[in-house]
Amino acid sequence: MLRALLCVGLLFGLAWAETPYYLPAGRLPEGMHHQRHLELLGADTKGYNAYVLQAIDKVQASAPQGGGYFTGLRAVPAESPIGYPLQLLGSPLLVPPRTTSYCSGSSYTVLVEALNAIFPGHKLDDRRLELMRMQEPDGGRREDRVKAWGWWNADGYGSQFCLVQYLGMGEEVPAREALPGDFVNISWKSGNGHSVVFLGYSRSAGDDLEVSFFSSQASTNGLADHTVSAETIADLKFVRLTHPERLFTFEPGQVTDSVEKDHLDF
Numbered sequence: 001m002l003r004a005l006l007c008v009g010l011l012f013g014l015a016w017a018e019t020p021y022y023l024p025a026g027r028l029p030e031g032m033h034h035q036r037h038l039e040l041l042g043a044d045t046k047g048y049n050a051y052v053l054q055a056i057d058k059v060q061a062s063a064p065q066g067g068g069y070f071t072g073l074r075a076v077p078a079e080s081p082i083g084y085p086l087q088l089l090g091s092p093l094l095v096p097p098r099t100t101s102y103c104s105g106s107s108y109t110v111l112v113e114a115l116n117a118i119f120p121g122h123k124l125d126d127r128r129l130e131l132m133r134m135q136e137p138d139g140g141r142r143e144d145r146v147k148a149w150g151w152w153n154a155d156g157y158g159s160q161f162c163l164v165q166y167l168g169m170g171e172e173v174p175a176r177e178a179l180p181g182d183f184v185n186i187s188w189k190s191g192n193g194h195s196v197v198f199l200g201y202s203r204s205a206g207d208d209l210e211v212s213f214f215s216s217q218a219s220t221n222g223l224a225d226h227t228v229s230a231e232t233i234a235d236l237k238f239v240r241l242t243h244p245e246r247l248f249t250f251e252p253g254q255v256t257d258s259v260e261k262d263h264l265d266f
Contacts, residue, residue, distance in 0.1 A: 023200035049181025055113035066221035081105020
């Protein structure tokens, strides 16, 4: 199924350029904890995004009711980016201190599970595995801006910092060209931000733009789909996994905070 969806996406991908992607029938299934992202949206994307959708389903399956949402820098036990033992190509990245998750942890886990699906049977060298880990060797918290996960988890446009600048495995995507399976950082008008995987746009009954995504948030008890009004978003940045093969050759890139903001103006 996945191979067929990839072929469809590669064949018709150019038809979506510069045309905002609206979800079929304007909505997702009723159940916010569903595991049907690849089935429902896989043919509407291109490149490696179908693997990302497949990864969302795997991550959601780890917590069919969401699993809970928790953040707390000084909590004991420590906050956990995701609630299950996470591996990259068979090697451990995280032994979870809790069964809960939070937003950047869920989106980074989707990236990792997509890489697992793209490269089954492969192994990563010890140095690059260490650069991808989500914990220090002693099980302690890996701080923001330290190695790949530290950049993904950093305030601001973490997925851009990590995927584009640090790893060189992704590219920026304009908001009008975003497709299901793109990663996005959202800055809210109320302050703070959110790290998510984009699913699509829709229109409310009053024709207001809405944005649907997968992530972990308190309002959905952790891992789930969620839809928000574009009116709540100050700015955002989309990135897409385009060069996963660089996982095996990347050298850490120099990261700058100077990233151009994008806005929803359609």
